[in-house]
């Protein structure tokens with residue numbers, strides 16, 4: 001199946017270069033992807049312009065219905081698409097199913113919220129006049145999504161833009177093309193006009209330069225690495241495109257002695273090893289009150305030992321491979337550097353023999369703050385722990401990176417919860433719980449984690465532009481007095 005969708009038609013890209021797609025569980029090629037060339041990208045831009053003109057005219061209620069139909073289709077095709085996702089991304093099949101279930105909920109939420117994107121009426125200063133605020137779609141959007149949660153993260157952008165009445169050109173990750181194409185097909189089959197949604201794969205820097213260099217694009221949404229985010233923000237500045245950037249994190253976890261340690265470790269191990277640790281909001285720096293640090297290590301080591309490393313499609317695998325040889329190769333230097341800096345290896349620390357991009361679940365204790373892994377997002381199955389003695393010390397370490405996406409706090413003390421939430425420099429905080437993602441709530445960070453939010457009303461607002469209308473029913477010749 002050709003995997004680009006441009007101007008209402010599926011077709012192959014015409015670039016002279018092609019991209020090889022790998023199965024991460026064996027490291028073998030599973031397909032060749034035709035990439036978009038300059039002319040393909042220009043066609044996508046022109047189609048997005050005409051698609052926007054058509055889609056913005058569709059009433060919000062109808063747009064919501066189309067999105068709900070897309071969500072139903074995705075649900076119906078769940079098993080087929082989950083298998084595609086596991087084959088090209090590597091995650092265990094159960095996790096692929098759960099990504100689809102979460103994606104369906106995101107689309108449903110945007111579909112429902114699109115019906116509630118009301119404007120407002122402001123009481124006027126001049127009797128007889130009206131102050132209205134309308135909310136209009138910002139225009140054609142360029143969206144760039146990564147390979148770790150290709151469906152979930154693409155859906156946040158597609159559904160947000162479409163719900164608001166915008167058209168979208170999505171450049172999804174070349175590493176995971178088939179699952180996203182199948183999801184895009186679910187949207188297209190649900191009554192979108194031609195041009196409302198395009199899907200491109202290409203040479204990433206060529207696609208971003210061409211899309212963001214065009215005055216047609218009015219909004220950029222990107223999820224991925226910090227350096228690429230910075231580069232895209234620079235490109236967007238030239239055309240003054242609005243920007244949402246979700247650039248990952250390095251989440252601190254603060255575990256206090258008064259927390260339920262057993263429950264905390266079960267939740268945190270689940271969150272850490274989900275998708276082999278390749279999640280921007282994954283708990284990463286585990287700061288544990290000294291009196292319970294050893295007990296925490298013992299429980300976390302047991303949780304690591306219970307994981308079954310294996311191909312995502314093999315029954316019983318609970319930890320799949322990393323998504324690429326590049327990600328696998330990034331693990332050992334981080335582990336070796338932590339050990340060279342004085343960290344203690346408790347579990348794992350190596351890749352297994354054999355094919356595939358696997359890395360063992362790894363638990364490193366007493367990791368000094370100067371270790372590279374404590375500042376660079378590991379994006380892999382590494383648990384890094386350190387004991388702390390005081391709340392102030394825990395906060396200082398937690399806030400010690402330039403990233404600020406999520407933080408996790410385990411304590412039963414209400415007064416400590418109240419003190420620590422404002423002290424943590426992150427866009428999201430979970431308390432006695434290991435998830436910060438919900439379709440109804442804004443997902444986003446501060447500092448090098450980027451800016452703007454996806455999901456929640458904030459996620460829809462990102463695709464809407466307020467228009468103020470100051471209306472006098474008739475002009476009677478008297479200049480209105482607005483100022484007091």
Ligand SMILES: NC(=O)c1ccc[n+]([C@@H]2O[C@H](COP(=O)([O-])OP(=O)(O)OC[C@H]3O[C@@H](n4cnc5c(N)ncnc54)[C@H](O)[C@@H]3O)[C@@H](O)[C@H]2O)c1
Nearest residue numbers: 146148173204205208223224225228246247248280377379
């Ligand atoms: N926030 C997230 O969810 C998320 C997702 C994936 C990766 N990351 C971060 O990125 C790091 C590196 O990942 P990687 O090894 O895949 O690195 P990478 O930066 O080489 O590639 C990441 C993705 O970005 C895209 N990309 C690269 N250059 C681009 C450009 N100029 N324009 C548009 N898209 C571009 C690629 O297509 C690829 O899918 C990870 O360690 C992690 O920190 C974050």
Ligand SMILES: O=S(=O)(O)c1ccc(CO)cc1
Nearest residue numbers: 102148149152279280281437
């Ligand atoms: O599946 S989710 O938990 O919603 C999720 C949110 C964000 C990211 C970014 O890496 C991945 C998964």
